Amino acid sequence: MAVISENGANTRNLITRLWSNRETRSVIIQIVTLTVIFATLAFIFRNVVINLDARGKEFNFDFLFHPAAYDITFSPFIEYSSRSTHLRAAVVGILNTLLVAACGIVLATLLGFIMGILRLSSNWIVNRTVYCFLEFTRNVPVLLHILFVHGLIVIQLPVPKKAVNLADSFFLTNRGFFIPKPVWESGSGLVAVVLLISIAFVVLFKRWAKKAQDSTGRVYPVLGISTGVIVGATALAFLAADMPLSWNIPELRGFNFSGGIAIKPEFIALWLALSYYTSSFIAEIVRGGILAISHGQTEAAHALGLRPNRTLQLIIIPQALRVIVPPLASQYLNLTKNSSLAIAIGYMDVVATVGGITLMQTGKEMETMIIVLLTYLVFSLIISGFMNLYNKKMALVER
Amino acid sequence: MKNRLLEFVVAVSAVALLSVTTTAGAGTLEDVKKRGVLRCVVSTGVAGFAYPDKSGVWKGFDIDFCRATAAAVLGDSKKIKAVTSTGKTRFTKLNANEGDVLWRNTTITFSRDVGVKLRFHGVNYYDGQGFMVNKKLGVKSAKELNGASICIQTGTTTELNLADYFHANGMKYEAVPIETNDEARQNYVGGRCDVYTTDASGLAATRSTFSDPNNHIILPEIISKEPLGPATRHGDDQWSDIVTWVYYATVTAEEKGVTQANVDKMKSSKDPEILRLLGVEGAQGKELGLSKDWAYNIIKQIGNYGEIFERNIGVKTPIGLSRGLNDLWTRGGLQYAPPFR
Numbered sequence: 001m002a003v004i005s006e007n008g009a010n011t012r013n014l015i016t017r018l019w020s021n022r023e024t025r026s027v028i029i030q031i032v033t034l035t036v037i038f039a040t041l042a043f044i045f046r047n048v049v050i051n052l053d054a055r056g057k058e059f060n061f062d063f064l065f066h067p068a069a070y071d072i073t074f075s076p077f078i079e080y081s082s083r084s085t086h087l088r089a090a091v092v093g094i095l096n097t098l099l100v101a102a103c104g105i106v107l108a109t110l111l112g113f114i115m116g117i118l119r120l121s122s123n124w125i126v127n128r129t130v131y132c133f134l135e136f137t138r139n140v141p142v143l144l145h146i147l148f149v150h151g152l153i154v155i156q157l158p159v160p161k162k163a164v165n166l167a168d169s170f171f172l173t174n175r176g177f178f179i180p181k182p183v184w185e186s187g188s189g190l191v192a193v194v195l196l197i198s199i200a201f202v203v204l205f206k207r208w209a210k211k212a213q214d215s216t217g218r219v220y221p222v223l224g225i226s227t228g229v230i231v232g233a234t235a236l237a238f239l240a241a242d243m244p245l246s247w248n249i250p251e252l253r254g255f256n257f258s259g260g261i262a263i264k265p266e267f268i269a270l271w272l273a274l275s276y277y278t279s280s281f282i283a284e285i286v287r288g289g290i291l292a293i294s295h296g297q298t299e300a301a302h303a304l305g306l307r308p309n310r311t312l313q314l315i316i317i318p319q320a321l322r323v324i325v326p327p328l329a330s331q332y333l334n335l336t337k338n339s340s341l342a343i344a345i346g347y348m349d350v351v352a353t354v355g356g357i358t359l360m361q362t363g364k365e366m367e368t369m370i371i372v373l374l375t376y377l378v379f380s381l382i383i384s385g386f387m388n389l390y391n392k393k394m395a396l397v398e399r
Numbered sequence: 400m401k402n403r404l405l406e407f408v409v410a411v412s413a414v415a416l417l418s419v420t421t422t423a424g425a426g427t428l429e430d431v432k433k434r435g436v437l438r439c440v441v442s443t444g445v446a447g448f449a450y451p452d453k454s455g456v457w458k459g460f461d462i463d464f465c466r467a468t469a470a471a472v473l474g475d476s477k478k479i480k481a482v483t484s485t486g487k488t489r490f491t492k493l494n495a496n497e498g499d500v501l502w503r504n505t506t507i508t509f510s511r512d513v514g515v516k517l518r519f520h521g522v523n524y525y526d527g528q529g530f531m532v533n534k535k536l537g538v539k540s541a542k543e544l545n546g547a548s549i550c551i552q553t554g555t556t557t558e559l560n561l562a563d564y565f566h567a568n569g570m571k572y573e574a575v576p577i578e579t580n581d582e583a584r585q586n587y588v589g590g591r592c593d594v595y596t597t598d599a600s601g602l603a604a605t606r607s608t609f610s611d612p613n614n615h616i617i618l619p620e621i622i623s624k625e626p627l628g629p630a631t632r633h634g635d636d637q638w639s640d641i642v643t644w645v646y647y648a649t650v651t652a653e654e655k656g657v658t659q660a661n662v663d664k665m666k667s668s669k670d671p672e673i674l675r676l677l678g679v680e681g682a683q684g685k686e687l688g689l690s691k692d693w694a695y696n697i698i699k700q701i702g703n704y705g706e707i708f709e710r711n712i713g714v715k716t717p718i719g720l721s722r723g724l725n726d727l728w729t730r731g732g733l734q735y736a737p738p739f740r
């Protein structure tokens with residue numbers, strides 16, 4: 001070891017040594033990174049505190065319990081009037097976001113899978129038509145799709161007085177679609193009980209069929225029998241209980257239709273636009289997932305004597321799903337978050353209610369935005385959680 | 400070892416946390432003078448009140464008051480920047496310092512003054528909420544609107560008045576919340592709603608843009624008081640004074656007969672109040688932190704209250720509003736300015 005004569009050289013030497021040592025270098029980098037993160041957070045936090053203080057604003061959630069004083073016409077799940085609290089308005093908004101996201105996910109998945117498979121069709125016209133539709137849809141911002149569908153409904157469909165009338169019970173207007181509402185009468189409890197029993201039977205039957213197949217190799221027509229049991233038993237119960245169902249049919253009264261179920265144009269526009277926009281991405285994911293399975297697998301299955309539909313069902317789809325599910329999850333997240341564009345057409349989701357009108361009327365920007373952010377965060381985490389669970393179930397079991 | 404490391408990291412971070420500081424902004428007046436441009440929060444477009452004309456120049460009643468403020472502060476009414484905002488974003492934009500002053504047909508209410516922490520400076524337009532319907536419907540009164548679909552601009556006081564009015568009268572309606580006046584217009588014309596409701600002045604302005612304005616009527620009921628006025632942020636008294644007295648200067652000028660055309664002649668008037676207003680006598684400009692001829696600049700470049708009104712929304716314009724409540728107090732209206740003394 002050389003004798004170190006100067007202090008400065010000593011220090012410099014120490015830093016170089018610390019930096020060139022792998023372990024200490026990573027510690028230094030971690031310290032710097034954490035410092036930057038903490039400093040940024042502290043800056044933001046301080047900024048909020050100082051600015052709220054400068055405006056004389058208090059941070060609290062008391063306003064949630066004051067009357068909201070505004071109306072929300074679209075509240076399919078809970079009662080709401082302008083005398084309800086801001087909290088209730090927030091819940092209405094959250095439920096409306098949930099409704100459009102759930103309906104959107106179902107429809108987008110359905111459309112996406114159909115189009116993804118059609119895209120692989122050997123029929124040139126089908127293949128190209130779907131391709132053109134997908135490219136058009138994917139490459140136009142979703143906000144424009146929403147405004148487009150909403151505009152179509154509002155401008156192209158007739159006013160209630162000239163509604164498109166289907167069998168005097170379904171009405172299409174630019175104020176929404178009005179459909180009959182089922183009214184269950186006494187005796188419908190029996191139908192419900194029979195339905196539940198037949199579902200339970202089907203579940204047990206499916207298990208038994210699988211076991212039977214595993215031990216004897218015999219394949220039972222599970223789908224046919226299940227459908228037959230559920231539909232048949234329920235229909236018999238329905239007839240036996242003297243058809244305990246009547247319909248509340250919408251009719252034109254004054255300005256609008258009343259009675260029945262009203263599906264508002266804002267909901268339809270948002271739902272359809274989000275669904276077909278997201279489905280175009282899902283279609284490509286599905287196509288990619290199926291193409292990822294090598295053709296050798298199909299040939300091997302055929303060589304074993306499996307019929308084509310069994311091949312698809314047992315060999316291709318389970319493997320394709322492993323590829324499809326993770327990106328599918330992020331499409332579901334996108335759809336949910338894109339639903340916040342609802343405000344553009346006046347669908348009362350969580351952004352429009354608590355993040356919009358409540359914010360405006362109370363001036364509680366911080367508090368309301370925190371509620372909105374948390375809502376989307378929780379929704380996204382729930383979707384991610386479910387998709388991860390499903391992914392785990394679908395994952396290849398390695399032996 | 401690991402724990403020591405963690406402690407160290409936390410300690411370093413804590414020091415960093417303490418060393419972070421924010422600087423408070425200087426007064427709005429200094430900011431505006433330094434920038435050389437006045438930023439006004441205005442609406443996204445209401446005919447007669449705030450709209451860009453064919454060549455993209457902002458025009459209208461609210462815009463003229465913004466220009467008057469710029470004339471007073473910067474000596475040049477052209478030095479404005481219109482910060483557009485929807486009914487929902489306007490206060491956030493003002494409070495986040497994206498604009499210096501709000502001239503945006505905004506109703507003064509308790510919760511906005513106290514809760515949203517704004518400072519309001521007088522009423523430059525006395526308005527009230529009304530309803531517009533197509534004549535074809537044969538509706539003559541707002542009391543006949545039970546069950547109607549109503550387009551409203553979301554985030555406005557009209558939304559609340561509407562809820563109160565229908566609740567109080569035991570009527571039902573379908574609220575169709577809309578983000579901007581333009582979209583409301585499209586939905587109303589497209590038949591999504593039977594009724595459009597907003598301030599009566601806004602209804603007249605919107606109707607003037609229809610291809611068939613004569614087929615629509617504004618119902619006689621005015622269901623609310625909508626005192627519209629400018630707003631600024633809390634905590635800058637000097638700037639608040641300036642905005643307040645810009646508005647009063649236009650009213651005082653009309654009361655005293657000072658117009659854009661005769662303002663130079665009026666500088667040699669015998670009325671001491673006119674002389675004080677125009678900066679010939681007294682030191683009112685200096686006390687406000689402005690030049691001596693601040694009010695002279697307003698009147699020379701923009702005109703008095705009556706001129707601003709008639710030019711943008713008066714009976715001779717397509718909007719065709721009469722002065723009504725907005726006439727001077729001397730003629731039975733409510734426009735009244737405290738003395739320049």
